[in-house]
Amino acid sequence: YPLLSLSLLTEPLRVANRESPRPVFAWRILSPDGDNPRSSSGRRIDVDGALDDDPADAVILLASYSPARMMTTPLKNWLRKRAAEGALMGCVDTGALLFADAGLLANHPAAAHHEAIIGFREAWGDSLFADRLFDLQGKRCSSAGGVATFDMTLAMVEHYISPQLARRVAEIMNYQPLQGSIAEGAFGRDWSIPRLNRTLAMSIEIMLANIERPRSIETICDSVGWPSWRLRRLFQRHLS
Numbered sequence: 469y470p471l472l473s474l475s476l477l478t479e480p481l482r483v484a485n486r487e488s489p490r491p492v493f494a495w496r497i498l499s500p501d502g503d504n505p506r507s508s509s510g511r512r513i514d515v516d517g518a519l520d521d522d523p524a525d526a527v528i529l530l531a532s533y534s535p536a537r538m539m540t541t542p543l544k545n546w547l548r549k550r551a552a553e554g555a556l557m558g559c560v561d562t563g564a565l566l567f568a569d570a571g572l573l574a575n576h577p578a579a580a581h582h583e584a585i586i587g588f589r590e591a592w593g594d595s596l597f598a599d600r601l602f603d604l605q606g607k608r609c610s611s612a613g614g615v616a617t618f619d620m621t622l623a624m625v626e627h628y629i630s631p632q633l634a635r636r637v638a639e640i641m642n643y644q645p646l647q648g649s650i651a652e653g654a655f656g657r658d659w660s661i662p663r664l665n666r667t668l669a670m671s672i673e674i675m676l677a678n679i680e681r682p683r684s685i686e687t688i689c690d691s692v693g694w695p696s697w698r699l700r701r702l703f704q705r706h707l708s
Contacts, residue, residue, distance in 0.1 A: 469530040471507045473560045476617040477528060483637045484625050492629055496522075500543050508533060519546045526556040526624065528609075529563040536565075544570040554607065556627075558620065561613030568592045578610035579603045601646065619646045667692050668702050 478495060485491040499505050502518030519542075527550045531538055547570045551557050559567045564578035565588065579600040580588050588597045601616035603609060604623040611620040622645050626634040638645045670692050674683060689696045 469505065469507055469532055470561075470613070471509055471511060471513075472615075473530050473611075473613065473617050474507075474513070476615070477530075477560075477621050480618065480621040480625060480637050480641065483640050484629065484633055487633060487636050487640070488629070500538070500540065519543070521549075524550060524553075524555050525628070526558060526609075528558040528560065529566060530560050531563040531566055533562065535562040538566055539569050547572060551607070556607050556609060556624075558604075558609040558611075558624075560611045560617055560620075564588065564597060564610060565592075567610075568596045572608075573597075576603075576605060576608040578608070579612040579616070581612045581614075616646075618643060665702060665706065667694055667699070668706055671699060671703075 474497075481493040481495060485493055496516040497513070498517055498519050499515045500519055502515065504512045504514055506512050527547070529547070543566070547557070547567070551572055557567070557572055559578055561581055562584070564573070564580055567573050567578055568588075573596040577596050577598040579602055580597040582599065585597055585599055600610075600612065602611045602620040602623065604620065604627060609620055609624065611617040618641075622634045622638055625637055634645075671688055674688050674691055683691075685696050685699070689699055692699070694702075
């Protein structure tokens with residue numbers, strides 16, 4: 469699992485507790501067997517135990533780059549049981565595949581990373597996965613992964629407490645959140661690259677709009693009003 473995803477779930481909740489008259493969120497980190505899992509960057513983290521039946525208002529699933537290894541019958545049964553109990557069920561990135569395998573996406577698709585959604589749909593069909601950055605509706609929430617998980621957590625804070633607290637958490641953490649509880653995942657002006665640099669986003673949009681007949685670097689530079697050497701440095705800085 470990515471450490472970033474775990475941090476973007478727990479840190480906003482920690483700040484929400486700090487900004488509230490009394491703590492409003494509590495969480496536990498569980499693994500299927502109670503063992504301390506290794507993150508995708510190689511770091512191990514101490515968990516609070518194995519999957520159990522203690523009450524939970526929400527269950528958020530983090531998965532790995534090899535989610536098939538997690539698709540066990542005990543885990544799927546546990547997820548189904550928590551859903552039947554009425555918990556808000558959430559998944560991050562490849563966790564959506566486990567939700568699909570457990571039958572939890574029949575009535576509401578999960579947000580899927582733009583690099584993986586085609587493969588997801590080829591394996592499971594078009595109706596289970598949405599090209600969105602994050603989503604929270606009813607008893608389901610999901611994140612396509614990466615920084616969008618922060619937006620999903622803010623949506624949870626708004627869902628359980630208030631929009632005012634969600635905005636305060638984002639302000640304290642120096643973050644400009646996406647608008648609404650659903651964000652479409654178009655790779656362009658509405659995605660996270662504009663937060664890095666608007667010219668970079670414009671250049672990428674031009675490339676994506678002309679995939680069949682790629683435009684020359686000079687043409688792209690003319691369109692965005694930058695010299696080629698400066699645009700090359702921009703791409704090397706943020707995308708290399």
